[in-house]
Amino acid sequence: MPEFLSGTRALDLVLAFIAIEIAALVVYRLDRGEPLLPADVLANLLSAAGLVAAARAMMAGAWWGYAGLGLLGALCAHLVALRLRWPRTAAPS
DSSP states (O other): OHHHHHSSHHHHHHHHHHHHHHHHHHHHHHHTTOOSOOHHHHHHHHHHHHHHHHHHHHHHTOOHHHHHHHHHHHHHHHHHHHHHHSOOOOOOO
């Protein structure tokens, strides 16, 4: 078990579960006749995937830019999620 947790296989498993969760939510919502996924849920899942991908790149000893790309993707997805959840207020007149 320590070998599994110390390598990148655990992070590969987490990325696979994130992909399965997105697919399962899409299938579930399509089956119910609802729109695909709320954008904020998808943004949160993509943010998590970016963080896990960055951690995987660092643990694998990949070029530092790959980890940076994962972090940048996570940041962009997180900012989208924040914007979608930010309360909209009427402009003062």
